[in-house]
């Protein structure tokens with residue numbers, strides 16, 4: 289059986305999830321792909337942290353060491369922020385290594401450039417995990433709605449915000465207590481500023497905009513509002529009126545202009561997003577042929593995000609195998 293060599297960039301919530309998923313689903317991967325997946329290296333920042341990683345795996349803070357691994361097939365990138373993720377992924381693609389990323393901050397800005405680079409280099413770049421955690425929204429748009437013209441996307445794209453709003457309403461938790469819980473559960477980023485300010489949902493919305501419309505609106509013209517100004521009292525008042533606060537990201541086209549917004553909206557039970565609770569995300573698509581489709585599922589957390597990355601991985605290997613059978617097939 290052939291071996292696929294993989295490296296993990298980052299071993300936090302998501303990186304560790306990918307590590308666990310590869311081990312727990314090795315059998316399924318074997319059966320599906322006819323390969324054994326071997327994690328050969330893990331990139332981290334702090335060498336002194338205790339980690340449960342097999343002793344034969346290279347654990348390093350030096351990305352060069354990973355690039356120098358012979359016949360490395362794929363990297364799973366789950367580190368934080370634009371840099372060094374962008375530089376590392378460029379270097380990996382240049383070396384002909386397939387890339388799977390969860391890093392939306394980096395991808396919202398540099399995704400197009402990396403996709404272009406990957407095409408030139410004939411490697412695969414997959415990014416399902418950047419948007420809506422375990423919900424297969426990227427794949428749905430890419431593969432299942434190729435002929436449809438999508439006219440509008442509206443969704444709850446940040447699991448942490450939705451979790452906080454739900455906990456404040458259902459359990460009467462303070463904002464701080466709910467955020468703390470979201471951090472403990474691995475939903476919120478280590479620095480949760482982007483989650484609660486709306487920036488995280490904005491990055492995901494920009495990734496969807498690129499996918500759906502082939503372009504993004506001018507970032508500085510998009511109104512971005514988070515959930516920090518919503519008080520417990522406001523949430524309770526709305527609850528008594530049968531309404532809920534939902535943090536909603538929306539994008540549509542008006543003529544040639546892309547209109548986008550990210551903000552809390554008060555909705556009643558007639559609104560499909562009223563029912564989306566806790567860490568769940570949901571994305572409603574309006575499309576020319578099919579009409580309305582809503583996808584819903586866990587929007588953050590270790591295993592849902594790892595699931596998105598493993599599914600990307602399976603698709604890359606299958607595509608690679610197909611390409612080897614039909615060499616003329618372009619990526």
Ligand SMILES: NC(=O)C1=CN([C@@H]2O[C@H](COP(=O)(O)OP(=O)(O)OC[C@H]3O[C@@H](n4cnc5c(N)ncnc54)[C@H](OP(=O)(O)O)[C@@H]3O)[C@@H](O)[C@H]2O)C=CC1
Nearest residue numbers: 298299300301302332333334366367368390391478588589
């Ligand atoms: N948590 C979630 O539910 C989701 C997260 N994401 C995205 O996935 C990525 C990872 O998230 P998450 O796992 O939660 O984050 P964590 O903060 O839990 O983990 C980040 C990991 O990256 C490593 N790291 C950070 N900076 C560097 C660097 N400069 N060089 C090498 N390693 C580095 C850290 O190393 P060390 O351990 O040494 O500190 C750590 O292992 C982020 O981009 C996030 O936005 C996407 C979808 C869902």
Ligand SMILES: N[C@@H](CC=O)C(=O)O
Nearest residue numbers: 446447448475477588
């Ligand atoms: N912090 C993010 C994680 C997933 O992208 C969120 O809460 O949605």
